[in-house]
Amino acid sequence: MDTGTHIVMGIALGGLATLDPAVGPDTATAHAIMIGTILGSQAPDLDTVLKFRNNAQYIRNHRGITHSLPAILIWSLLITGTINIFSSHINLLHLWLWTLLAVVLHVFVDIFNAYGTQALRPFSKKWVALGVINTFDPFIFTAHIIGIIIWALGAHPGYTFLWMYAIIIGYYLIRFWHQKMIFRKVHENFDAVEEIIISPTMRFHKWHLAIMTEDRFYVAHVIEGKIILLDEFDRVPIPKSEVITAAKKDDNISAFLSFSPVYRWEISEYTDHYEVRFIDLRYRSKGYYPFVAIVQLDSRLEIVSSYTGWIFSEAKLRRKLDILPD
Incomplete structure (x- = not known):
């Protein structure tokens, strides 16, 4: 997801943490957890600094090792340890657990983009990209903003964000259903399909498709459930020259x-x-x-x-x- 969405997710998790009996709505631990969840929701994307080196390093490594299984644990421990240096009278275990959840959620939601992550490292360097949610999804971002506003108006943050996440889970299920229907239509309209790479857009009913068949590449849009062919190319192997x-x-x-x-x-x-x-x-x-x-x-x-x-x-x-x- 984009930086803005990760930030509001961190705030939402900090609010959700007030449902934890060991945290409470207005304690030193609650304040520390809010810092932890905001930092944890951003930490894996620190590899963005690779852009200052060159694009090749960024492309090869972004959402790679920083989004891996070991990195999830390392980020959560580093953030928790740093906060503990500057805080007192906090529940360290629960601070770590909520910070860990923020890092896990960051990596987890990135899997649903078309870009994906190497979240299975060190067991596999395969890119995991489900292609269900755009990098910036207006519905998800707006839902978080509304939840934060409701909290600011006096509602209980824990229950507010609990309901918000229930709605977002439903939204994800709808997106998966739409994607499944698109896959079915592709197989109905194209022969010998070997792979379908689907990329959602910011528009709810518009998707981008790259289709590989035995001997062709097809590029298409899906708008309102209709496949619109844009380009097609011969699938020619790279020569050995x-x-x-x-x-x-x-x-x-x-x-x-x-x-x-x-x-x-x-x-x-x-x-x-x-x-x-x-x-x-x-x-x-x-x-x-x-x-x-x-x-x-x-x-x-x-x-x-x-x-x-x-x-x-x-x-x-x-x-x-x-x-x-x-």
């Missing part, structure tokens, strides 16, 4: 390939250089596929420029590469 072998040595390309489950590729040969491009088909905006990896190699197959990340025009991509013209 010297150009591709050289391109895969680039950090940006290898990071992209480690993350993207469905993409097409292009090789362009010019007078004095080659250009290899990989295009993620999960994302489409105004007829453009903005998540790409591209590398330019000279005639000796030495890497001279590369880029991976989100880019929304060819002109901006050329400025990012800033080495060779096409």
